Amino acid sequence: MELETNSSKVGNGKGKEEEEEKEDSKRRKLGGIKTMPFILSNEICDKFAAAGFYANMITYLTQQLNLPLVKASNTLTNFGGMGSFTPLIGALIADSYAGRYWTIIGGSIIYELGMISLTVSAVLPSLRPPPCPSQVSCKEASNSQLWILYMSLILTSIGSGGIKPCVVTFAADQFDMTKSAVGSRSWNFFNWYYFCMGMATLTALTVVVYIQDNVGWGWGLGIPAIAMALSIVAFIFGSSLYNKLKPEGSPLVRLAQVVVAAAKKRKEVMPLDPGMLYQNKELDAAISVNGRLLHSDQFRWFDKAAIVTNEDEKDSKSPNLWRIATVHRIEELKCIVRMLPIWSAGILLVTASSHLHSFVIQQARSMDRHLSHSFEIPPASFSIFSILTMLIGLVIRTSIRSICSSLYGKPFRHHLPAKNGRRILY
Template structure:
């Protein structure tokens, strides 16, 4: 499942180390001691990524002189590509490379992209000359844009290896702890993960953005590049402490084999008793380390892949994988299919939040940004309020909301990820709704001051009117994104958790691409005279209509999400006893599951976070 290193498969011969020796070696691997290395790595990565991209709309419009809509679409396309590549990275990690090496190599590629863009900001020939007087600004040439796109492509490829693997790699370090506490530990890990990411983003939005706006883009992009180098070193230093799960082969191959086998047996009669379907514990050992998936009654057409016929075995008695799949492998495919409707509901949430780094920053640039005396807040620093509200919400959730819920509830349970995501979606609706009214107030202030035709003149209205929409967005992210990560990690098959986390980033990718499509269509079909999203003068636009249009779409999306959660079926998991899990850890920290059977059957209830015997 996780990073792979060349080593021999653990054997059950008498030469194997005694159980107590294996137990002592296991205790030296994984656990909370690995968290400083993993979280510090991702903190550095998030600091670099946020400092690199949060103010990029300013770089594109003020340095490369791109029109606003083109710059907005460039950023959302880049964000979409960067969020799409984790699917490839997750498959590479789960199939053969392992998460450790995927993270290490991806970090280097990401750093190369940052270095290229930093050099383009320093060298004169790689950017157009500054604007002079009232003359039209010279836009970047084709060659200069190609340097930009190549740099962004490298960072997108690097993101593909980092994003799906770092989260899952960290959570897996806690997976070998006491089984009844595993749910709480992984839930807390996701909270801490997102909290640390928030702190890193906060530092980047204050320090790096200030350097970019007041010192220069060379240092403004160079600082994140240096920090990214530190993240690689810190991650490698933790190598002796990590637990490594062996990659179990391409999950896409297994899923395809299930589909092909089911099609080949489409005329076969499905038995009434699910116990008559094919099961092979030894065959599934490497992909069922902590437990085995049980048969479910959903998507019965796929069960045909596990129907046993005479033609399904070789002369040596081995099953033909393209004709016969085990129940566990069939249920892997079912588990992924079950998550898709809920997963799809998060796409529009990303579309709604994408304006925080584009149109909202352009709004802030036109407003009075004075804080103390002559000190002016950089427009992109307004995202600080998103991060602050996110951090406060995460802290209150863990230390106030959950304890109160457990104290006064009829039974001590934590809020499920479905409730958490639903709350976040509701807050996101409120965020875009409020944003529309703030835009109306901003334009009214411009009209009263006679500045509607002067897009570069500061409007006499405080930039702090934008705080509500930024803060509500942070609260929404604290609920929705953390719940979404926990949902995908928990409901994905254990051998496909990198793939599951990659789905989180694919939703972000599709959300950004959808934002590009919506912005392009709105810009094209809302006329020239009163265009909702004009290229050069936001004061004459109808940005509030765009916000309210997105609000309406989100209301419909929330209704769809509620329906999906009401009919969702959790994956049925037979939990392996703790001693069976421990027996799979060798002295090098690699994890395998012994071929011995499971002595006790337990089904984990995701709502309660505990296992019950059956």
């Protein structure tokens, strides 16, 4: 994949160029490293809340709501699947209408409402079946009690759809990637980002899970709800410092437009010279701030979307993007197609890990977990081993990168396909 650096502003007339320069000057004053304490505080509290809320949920369903293990596990995996789908909708809303900032706030508030409703149901005896310490012939939660559970999980799934796809990209928006020194700085930030997220999850899997098993579910779910509220407050406090990019249209829509345009022109003859394919710097200006992608010879069927016909020449001032696409947009789609084998390789891994917080915890519950006569490891805390290996691997990888950068005298990058292959293998 080749990149053409943008060397000049794209605009119609001097007035527009001056307006864009003013906007760029204002944008440069916003963002940067000064926003990171607020974004990291928000994410640490959010990750702590989410991990504390979901890590031990199978125990809450089986021992507090008295659901059978299979039904409880199906409930969690179903809503987990919903929580994996809603980020697609959240990303579409953020990129096309609301922007990442407001999508994060809206998603966080909805997520908080879900956590509060489940916390209330854990505190009020009328919203759950009577206690059953023997776990034999227990009364299962009624339909009305289950509806409260389902509504809580629906709200958290919808809320996560506004948070997951936007937070990391919103953090990246705070850095001007056109500056030469920003690349290594943003790399270090994302290392610290994932390290802090891992530590927040680790804390939740030890402290919050222990409270849930030994103190009570009111506090066990209330503490994550409080942490989520703090994450919203921390994020809003930094509002005046953030670089809030305007929504420029969904990448999913752009990809669909390329496919439709290529299908419409499937009978057109490709020009011998790739330079004859459609280019429009002004049209691509908002989505190519770091440079435009250059034409590649791979997946040439998609290039038909950039063939300029007589009909396209008539509408050159307002091109129909469902009929013609620029080379940059076509190359975006090609990049996605190239990544499909990597994504598909992770499907089985994610499928297996989806049971980490259900059957694995129940298996751990049957083990002797005593470290002493007075202390027993909570079953859900066994998930910390995957987090610990991630944190250790992150530290080792960062150290190796620093050493290699010093030896070679230039920034060192891991070969990503090989690195992802090792992760899946392990």
